[in-house]
Amino acid sequence: MKILVIGGGGREHTLAWKLAQSPKVDKIYAIPGNPGMAKVAECIEGISIDDNDRIVEFAKQSAIDMVVVGPEAPLTNGLVDALENTGIRAFGPRRDAAELEGSKSFAKMMMEKYQIPTAKFKVFNDAESARAYVREEGAPIVIKADGLAAGKGVVVAQTLEEAIAAVDNIMEDKSFGAAGSRVVIEECMVGEEASLLAFTDGETIVPMISSQDHKRAYDGDKGPNTGGMGTYAPAPVMTPDLVNQAVEKVLKPIIAGMKTEGRTYKGCLYAGLMITEDGPKVVEFNARFGDPETQVVLPLLKSDLAEIMQACCDGTLAQQNIVWSEGAAVCVVLASGGYPGKYEKGHPIKGLDDAEAAGTMVFHAGTAEKDGSVVTSGGRVLGVVAEAASIKEAVDKAYAGVGKINFQGMQYRKDIAHRALERMA
Secondary structure, X not given: OEEEEEEOOHHHHHHHHHHOOOOOOOEEEEEEOOOOHHHOOEEOOOOOOOOHHHHHHHHHHOOOOEEEEOOHHHHHOOHHHHHHOOOOEXXXXXXXXXXHHHOHHHHHHHHHHOOOOEOOEEXXXXXXXHHHHHHHHOOOEEEEEOOOOOOOOEEEEOXXXXXXXXXXXXXXXXXXHHHHOOEEEEEOXXXXXXXXXXXXXXXXXXXXXXXXXXXXXXXXXXXXXXXXXXEEEOOOOOOHHHHHHHHHHHHHHHHHHHHHOOOOOOEEEEEEEEEEOOEEEEEEEEOOOOOOOHXXXXXXXXXXXXXXXXXXXHOOHHHOOOOEOOOEEEEEEEEOXXXXXXXXXXXXXXXXXXXXXXXXXXXXXXXEEEOOEEEEOOOEEEEEEEEEOOHHHHHHHHHHHHOOOEOOOOEOOOOOOHHHHHHHO
16 A cells, blocks of 8 residues: 655654554655655655645556645645545545634534534624624633634733734734634633544544643743644543543534535544533644644554554444553654744754664654754754653653753753643642
8 A cells, every 4th residue: 555645744754654554554655754754754845735736646646545634734725625536545634624624713603503512702804893802701812813823823812902912913913814814702711621633434433542732832831822842642631431521522513513514524533622610622623633642642553544544534434443552652842942933943953863762752843854964944843752651651751862852942841741740649
């Protein structure tokens, strides 16, 4: 089986690494890939992940059996439709189903229609009405750009001034471009967040192991929001009972609702949940694997990922017996100095082999190759991942790996999995 992975970040490196373990996979290509992925895949340069025609052409010429789409933009850009229309199997939702992530207002309206628990909300197309509503509701309050904003278009405003500034920033200053032409304003939910990813073929839903991301840049959950500074799995806050509630009240109704709307959803569905006193409520849906949640969930998967993905595409997921490890995994993200603000690129990275020799997996997120060595090329540079029998052991092992790596300006959180460790203590 020949597989093409679309994307070049930490999530895609993890997907390619896991797919390479399948005895059914003979060859993996990646567009564009990264230096870490080059160990398991042939990286193809010169094709944009937004160029559906060229990707389809490459897949046909290379006799690709399945394309796995990593990032959200190609999904909302209709890449899966373009591939399926030419008879190529593709893992991921079609454009109309990917709107669950592409438009926050669409997702909220679906939740309202199918009675899926979520925060109270209102949608606004103009800044003046949005500001008036914020003044009426008061703070804390959540302001979200409607479209795709690379995980950064959300402001949890603690004060009225902060909320008004967020509306102005998104709608007037167009900080996120067209993604901010409409905003969703929500009540601020109280609780602990968790992520629950699931495989689905549009009918059957199989939840993965729960995980928890750390969005804030600095220790103690302080500082600006980021794409994610680290994660761990399983998340102790997601008890078996809460996982069951999330499956019954969130995952099943949304997948059934999408089918009813004529937008059958296949691939990976990511539910970002707030665990409130009333049970799990949806913060957001993503139409793909989370990043960096993938880096801790897939190392715990014992079953063949290529086989599961094929079943999702073919509508045979019910026939799969998916098995998970009993252990835990932790990912610490190493970021460029200044991230999520301005940062420099091109700094040489030292100690990658030493970290892997110490028993950690190092997934490349923002790296490039220059003069034969690996250098930084993004905000989030690497994900250092450890698997162990317990979260505590995985934390210690991950940070031992982090200690082996060095690049100029390297920053990372030193408290990944603190909530799990506090809960267990």
